[in-house]
Amino acid sequence: MADDVIKVLIVDDSGFMRMVLKDIIEKQSDMKVIGIAKTGLEGVEKAIELKPDVITMDVEMPELNGLEAVKLIMKKNPTPIIMVSSLTSKDSEITIEALENGAVDFIQKPAGSVSWTFRSVADELLEKIRSASKVDPTKLTRKVTIRPKKPRITSLLRGKKIVLIASSTGGPRSLDAIIPNLPKGINVPVVVVQHMPPGFTKSLADRLNRISELTVKEAEDNEELKPDTVYIAPGNYHLGLKANGSRVYTYLDKSDKINNVRPAADFTFNDAAEIYKGNIVAAVLTGMGKDGAKGAFKIKHYGGKIIAESPKTCVVYGMPKAVVEENYADFILPNYDIAEKIVELLGGK
Template identity: 90%
Template sequence: MDDKVIKILIVDDSGFMRMVLKDIIEKQKDMKVVGIAKTGLEGVEKAIQLKPDVITMDVEMPELNGLEAVKIIMKKRPTPIIMVSSLTSKDSEITIEALENGAVDFIQKPAGSVSWTFRTVADELLEKIRNAAKVDVTKMTMRRIKPKKPRISTMLRGQKIVLIASSTGGPRSLDTIIPNLPKGINVPVVVVQHMPPGFTNSLAKRLDKISELHVKEAEDNEELKPDTVYIAPGNYHLGLKASGSKVYTFLDQSDKINNVRPAADFTFDLAAEIYKSNIIAAVLTGMGKDGAKGAFKIKHYGGKIIAESKETCVVYGMPKAVVEENYADFVLPNYEIADKIVELLGGK
């Protein structure tokens, strides 16, 4: 087999889905299905035996679900894994947890667990497989350093805002940053994570359970409150608008920016007009350049920009664009970002 051919293991309990995935993949000259597994347990065994370059992993399966299979594979034979998830509350929650435990990315089945319309996302699947094959899997298995939570002796001044942009690999970095922001920072935090509807809500709920700050999916026309993290909902740009001394959210379904919606550039641009120099923005792991134009505008007004360093990025794309344009004031591994945010807010 040609070294350039991506070897793929399909793990799915649905015979139909296995057939569709295999058909989509094997039409590509640069891909080859080297194995098929019907259960999570069989998937683990074949991952070790066949040594694939990429694994597509169903979420709900007998014997061992996708999350548990991911955990074992990442310990025994680390491999880039793409979760194949249906849009149910349970599946989206498991998918988010799988991303935090080593899965590289996920793709959503268009309509339920056995979808006759899965071919509509074929191009997206193939792009994700090619991108996953390039990921340095050691980034997914790095021992995550538990940062010391910054202490704040007094309530920080308000009138500031923290903005965070993330994409592929983002849930892992957010899982390191958000729970380590202490209550009492007294500012709102707005997160733009590239994800479809449903998954952003699951991400918000999971982070809320492990954080001192309140984490929620943003709603339309909602006043920004201090000590609250707002996750941009999937398929909507998240805008900010000022009314007197208050700032409100709004949801927007205008065209995609940087081929994504929500886009960080949309949020960063509007926030810069309102908060001027009182912004701390962090651009985390992800493909593409979303956040770079917004970072430029924030810098123009005197705000501060943090870029996640290559050391902890699953995909060093979005932060790299910010660094290469010299917009970054600080380039830090994800486990140092919460501490820097608090320091910049005046809490140390």
């Protein structure tokens, strides 16, 4: 087998899904299925034995579900894993937790747990396998810690300010290092654009809300921005901002994708820059592509501050790299130092 061929292990309890995944992957000249497992436990054993470059992992399986399999593989033989998830609230919750425990990315089955239309997302799957094969597995095993001593707020922050965060592949892990470390009392709204389909953004918001001092929720249409609240852009909608007097409201937009994604950070950043001018602290985190770079340019134009996540903690150094290469970044920091810098830039100590 050629050195440049991506070796893939398929873990799925559905015979139909195993067949479809194998057929899609093996039609590629740069990929090879080197093993198939029917349960999570068998998947862990084959991950150790076969040492694949990438694993596709079903969420719900007998013996050991996808989340528990991810945890064990990350302990025993760290490997880039792509979760294959159906859109149920249970599966989306498990998928989000798997991403926070080391899985690189996920792909959504178009319909149901055994999707007869899975071939419609074949191109997306192949793109994600190729991207995952380039990820350094050691970055997937670093434990995200919530610092016991959070940044101190010396006084209520004055003036109309906002925090903006853009993230994609690897984003849930970086958000886990940032949002729970933002202390209550920052007195500004936080808007997060994470590239994810509908349903998964709600699960992400709910999980972050459980472990954070700030209120974290999925953004709704025509909702007034409140301080000490984090708004996650809902999947498949651009999240816009509009001012009405001194108040700022959200709006959901179904216009064309930007940078091939919806929600797009550039859409949100652009609106925010027009309203908040220089009173913005924006962070561009791990992810493929360049979403956030054009928006960062506009924020910089008005005098706002830009933080780019360092390659040290990025799962994919794409979006932050685009910001750094254009010289828009005021700070380049690992994800575990970003919350402290945000508070400092807002006016805390």
